[in-house]
Amino acid sequence: MxxxxxxxxxxxxxxxxxxxxxxxxLDGVSLSVKPGEFVALLxxxxxxxxxxxxxxxxxxxxxxGTVAIGGRDVAGVPARERxxxxxxxxxxxxxxxxxxxxxxxxxxVRKAGRPPAEEIAARVRRLLALxxxxxxxxxxxxxxxxxxxQRVALARxxxxxxxxxxxxxxxxxxxxxxxxxxxxxxxxxxxxVGITTILVTxxxxxxxxxxxxxxxxxxxxxxxxxxxxxxxxRPADAFxxxxxxxxxxxxxxxxxxxxxxxxxxxPPLAVQAPDGAALAFIRPHELFAREAxxxxxxxxxxxxxxxxxxxxxxxxxxxxxxxxAPDAPQPRRGERCALEAQGAxxxxx
Amino acid sequence: xxxxxxxxxxxxxxGLSLGVTLAxxxxxxxxxxxxxxxxxxxxxxxxxxxxxxxxxxxxxLRLSFGTALVAALANLPLGxxxxxxLVRLRFPGRRVLDAMVDLPFALPTAVAGLxxxxxxxxxxxxxxxxxxxxxxxxxxxxxVFVAMMFVGxxxxxxxxxxxxxxxxxxxxxxAATLGASRPQTLLRVVLPALAPALVTGFGLAFARAVGEYGxxxxxxxxxxxVSEIAPLVIVQRLEAFDYAGAAAVGLTMLAISFLVxxxxxxxxxxxxxxxxx
Amino acid sequence: xxxxxxxxxPAVARWGAAILALLLLTVFLALPLxxxxxxxxxxxxxxxxxxxSDPDAMAAIQLTLLVAAIAVxxxxxxGIAAAWCVAKYEFPGKRLLVALIELPFSVSPVISGMVFVLxxxxxxxxxxxxxxxxxQIVFALPGLVLATxxxxxxxxxxxxxxxxxxxxxxxxxxAATLGASGWQTFRLVTLPxxxxxxxxxxxxxxxxxMGEFGAVSVVSGHIRGETNTMPLHVExxxxxxxxxxxxxxxxxxxxxxxxxxxxxxxxxxxxGRRGEMV
Numbered sequence: 001m002x003x004x005x006x007x008x009x010x011x012x013x014x015x016x017x018x019x020x021x022x023x024x025x026l027d028g029v030s031l032s033v034k035p036g037e038f039v040a041l042l043x044x045x046x047x048x049x050x051x052x053x054x055x056x057x058x059x060x061x062x063x064x065g066t067v068a069i070g071g072r073d074v075a076g077v078p079a080r081e082r083x084x085x086x087x088x089x090x091x092x093x094x095x096x097x098x099x100x101x102x103x104x105x106x107x108x109v110r111k112a113g114r115p116p117a118e119e120i121a122a123r124v125r126r127l128l129a130l131x132x133x134x135x136x137x138x139x140x141x142x143x144x145x146x147x148x149x150q151r152v153a154l155a156r157x158x159x160x161x162x163x164x165x166x167x168x169x170x171x172x173x174x175x176x177x178x179x180x181x182x183x184x185x186x187x188x189x190x191x192x193v194g195i196t197t198i199l200v201t202x203x204x205x206x207x208x209x210x211x212x213x214x215x216x217x218x219x220x221x222x223x224x225x226x227x228x229x230x231x232x233x234r235p236a237d238a239f240x241x242x243x244x245x246x247x248x249x250x251x252x253x254x255x256x257x258x259x260x261x262x263x264x265x266x267p268p269l270a271v272q273a274p275d276g277a278a279l280a281f282i283r284p285h286e287l288f289a290r291e292a293x294x295x296x297x298x299x300x301x302x303x304x305x306x307x308x309x310x311x312x313x314x315x316x317x318x319x320x321x322x323x324x325a326p327d328a329p330q331p332r333r334g335e336r337c338a339l340e341a342q343g344a345x346x347x348x349x
Numbered sequence: 350x351x352x353x354x355x356x357x358x359x360x361x362x363x364g365l366s367l368g369v370t371l372a373x374x375x376x377x378x379x380x381x382x383x384x385x386x387x388x389x390x391x392x393x394x395x396x397x398x399x400x401x402x403x404x405x406x407x408x409x410l411r412l413s414f415g416t417a418l419v420a421a422l423a424n425l426p427l428g429x430x431x432x433x434x435l436v437r438l439r440f441p442g443r444r445v446l447d448a449m450v451d452l453p454f455a456l457p458t459a460v461a462g463l464x465x466x467x468x469x470x471x472x473x474x475x476x477x478x479x480x481x482x483x484x485x486x487x488x489x490x491x492x493v494f495v496a497m498m499f500v501g502x503x504x505x506x507x508x509x510x511x512x513x514x515x516x517x518x519x520x521x522x523x524a525a526t527l528g529a530s531r532p533q534t535l536l537r538v539v540l541p542a543l544a545p546a547l548v549t550g551f552g553l554a555f556a557r558a559v560g561e562y563g564x565x566x567x568x569x570x571x572x573x574x575v576s577e578i579a580p581l582v583i584v585q586r587l588e589a590f591d592y593a594g595a596a597a598v599g600l601t602m603l604a605i606s607f608l609v610x611x612x613x614x615x616x617x618x619x620x621x622x623x624x625x626x
Numbered sequence: 627x628x629x630x631x632x633x634x635x636p637a638v639a640r641w642g643a644a645i646l647a648l649l650l651l652t653v654f655l656a657l658p659l660x661x662x663x664x665x666x667x668x669x670x671x672x673x674x675x676x677x678x679s680d681p682d683a684m685a686a687i688q689l690t691l692l693v694a695a696i697a698v699x700x701x702x703x704x705g706i707a708a709a710w711c712v713a714k715y716e717f718p719g720k721r722l723l724v725a726l727i728e729l730p731f732s733v734s735p736v737i738s739g740m741v742f743v744l745x746x747x748x749x750x751x752x753x754x755x756x757x758x759x760x761x762q763i764v765f766a767l768p769g770l771v772l773a774t775x776x777x778x779x780x781x782x783x784x785x786x787x788x789x790x791x792x793x794x795x796x797x798x799x800x801a802a803t804l805g806a807s808g809w810q811t812f813r814l815v816t817l818p819x820x821x822x823x824x825x826x827x828x829x830x831x832x833x834x835x836m837g838e839f840g841a842v843s844v845v846s847g848h849i850r851g852e853t854n855t856m857p858l859h860v861e862x863x864x865x866x867x868x869x870x871x872x873x874x875x876x877x878x879x880x881x882x883x884x885x886x887x888x889x890x891x892x893x894x895x896x897x898g899r900r901g902e903m904v
Contacts, residue, residue, distance in 0.1 A: 057803055058359055058802075058803070059359045059799050059802070059803070060359075078359060078802070079359040079799070079802040079803050080359075080802045080803070080804075080805045080806060080807065081805070082803070083805070084803060085803070086799075086800065086803040088796050088799070088800055089796075090796065092796035092797050092799065092800040093797075093800075094797055094800070094801075094814075094815055094818075095797070095819065096818040096819055097818075105801065105804050105806070105814070106804035106805055106806075109801070109804065109805055109806040109807070109810045109814070110805060111807075156800075156804065157803075157804075159804075160804055160805060358715065359799055359802045359803075360714055360715075360795060360798050360799065360802060360808070360811070361807075361808030362710060362711075362808050362812070363711055363714075363715050363717075365707070366707040366708070366710040366711035367707075367711040367715075367717070369703070369704065369707035369708075370704065370707045370708040370711055370712075370723070370727075373700075373704035373707070373708070374704075374708075374723075374726055374727060377704075377772070377775050377776055377779055378726065378729055378730060378776065378779060379726070380745075381741035381742055381744075381745060381772075381776065382729070382733075382741055384741050384744040384745050384750075384751065385737065385740065385741050385744060388744050427650060430643060430646065430647050430650075431647045431650075431651065433643060433647075434643050434644050434647040434648075437640075438640055438643070438644050440644050442648070444891070446647070446648060446651060447891075448887050448888070448891050449651055449655050449656065450651070450655075451887055451890070452655045452659065452883070452887065453655070454830075455830075455833055455837075455883035455884075455886050455887050455890075456659070456837070456879075456880060456883045457833075457836070457837025457838070457839060457857050457879045457880075457882075457883065458735070458837070458838075458839045458840065458857075459837075459839040459857040459858075459860050459861055459876070459879075460662060460837070460857070460860065460876045460879045460880050460883070461658065463662065463860060463864060463872065463873065463876050464658035464659060464661050464662045464876070464880075465658050467658075467661040467662070467665050467873070468657055468658050468661045473661070474657060474661065475653070475657070498654075499654060499655075499658070502654065502655075518630065522630060531635060556732050559734065560732075560733065560734025560735065560736070560737065561734070561735075561840075562734065562735050562736050562839065562840035562843070563735070563839035563840050563843075563857070567861075567864070580734050580735075580736035580737075580840065581736075583736050583737070583740060584736055584843070584844060587740060587743055587747075587844060590747075590748065590749050592743065592744055592747065592749045592750065595740060596740065596744055599734070599736070599737045599740055602734060602737070603733065603737065606732070610732075
């Protein structure tokens, strides 16, 4: 663990998995992860992300398709022979073992090439130092905080020197504050160790913050696999656009490069999109509100958001998240105002 | 599904454990019980009906099932009281009381039978005062009732207790804030919530009492037509090598028990929230 | 769980209920137990020890221990296997399997013994065949063991299944990803997690195995010194009006029950979990 290890690449192609009758959990998923890369599988619950992770870890199997890790097809290779570090959602620490024994487990159960006891001890201590809980050796899992358990789970997974680290909602059970600290720390650790890492999460902030690339999953398929910036700027479809970040959704019709919003809830907007019916995603910072006494819109709420201000504006056509127009006085709560979109991402309806 | 599971599940041992379980279950339980299901038919339907219409068999079945029903019913208020005390009150000796409830499970039935007989015999600690009141327990159907209550009590307590514990006191407090009196709260809030558990407890106590042998035969006196229970009739027929007849009585007992438990299941489904009350 | 003022009953009702419960349980449960020990000691310790040192009593004690020594391990292994497949895997027919495992609890002890007589007895399905080969099952040790295994069948499985289901399979999966074999996983991960419950199940199984009366009574044949277990010996002594000896042996069995109850309570404290006897 002291020297950086280069991880292996992962090639998933056409993987399908079905549990009983009904919709498939995975429906033809392909994914290519580069050695040393940090990838997040992001999606709502039931999108198949955990199933994919479990198939990679050998805890489940694919009904169709292939999974290659480090260039080797792993179909038929049982979990215990894969040498993959897996961090479980609720950590799955061995509750009757102390921290030391938990971390040492993977080394102690080796039949061939089991290191001598002193070496195991030394390695466990190095790992506990790496995850920054060196003093917890003799504690039992139920004597640790959530964040500490998380670190033990990680140390335990790293102890077998895996070439691939899989994390299933690793921060799901933690407080918001601890969660933020830990994910930054995890990213730093991953860079230090250099291990290929795949993380499953339903929290977009988490995915965007730690991952090099994010695979957005929906209903057993990968909707888009790209860098966080590209996902936000160029969402591949309406689902990705709606799932990532906040956006106002408005139906519209495009005619000659101009979007005409249904019911004229917003002024027409020049766009680059083919003619036809479409769904527009307008982010709050792209929707300007300015005072207009005879408008049908009223400011319902004003709240500070970072350096600026966010408004909730509502009218007969519904409610919008917007910001004050930069060139005008800020509308106050109860005042009437007009809305104008500055930009939008359109998807054919 | 189970096939693919045994081959590809990351946790090995499914095939082995299921195989061992099925072998163990079949050899010890299923094959022997099939003998019970098949042997009576050697007599033909009329033969079975002949066995069952024997006056002594009928009297024994009536005694076993009738007394078991009454004993299980009598256990409900007692079980409810003990469960309530164990869950809601803190007092010295509660742990001893708690452990004591399981005594009828742990005590070998022959010992229980002997103990109850000693206690309720005409010269026993309880038998003597009861005799003065003109009540004879030992060697009468009343003795059968006492023994059946003894073995059934833990079922009544232990099925109600966890439900009462999970129920908590919030619903009762809510009822109080809504202006309900304490008796109203108990009757309308607590009792309905406990009803399914009470039915379960009744069913378990009943099933145990019907089949009970060791605890009963010492105190019952086993007078034919009066205090002779159905399991004893089975034993007697076996000793006379009337296997088919014994099996017929046994199968009938199981069938009636099954019907009663089925009926209780239906009642229970109606008592549960969402059931048609 | 102690209710706040709104849901609290008057002190009179609370104490009345507690005293009534205590009184009823004392009359109903403690008095019979006290009667056994009192009756046993009525003629003094000498009679008690004499009752134990009687050759037939010694034989009964030995036979009881032998039967339990066979039945308990069989049901422990079977129970662990059943709990493992029911708690750790999903498969069709699982509910039926659990119901069948619990079946022996709802069958009368007499019927439990009878089924083996129906198969192995003189008029049983295999009776003539066994007789021609001079193999004794009923009225001999094998019959006693079979009947005992039958009645104590569900104890271990039903103690383990809820616990193992609650613990799930995440720890076992974690062990697999760390390279542990199936046997290592069971020995190092599963077994330590269930040890107290397992011990509790084994204790209950053993108590019932040693104390079973109805089922073994049917298959025993009551041959003194040969096929009498302790509970059967109690019955014989009682029927022969040797009350002091009968109660002396009964007291030994009652002591076993008390020790089992005590151990079970202790195990519940150790594991922080309530075991179910029902």
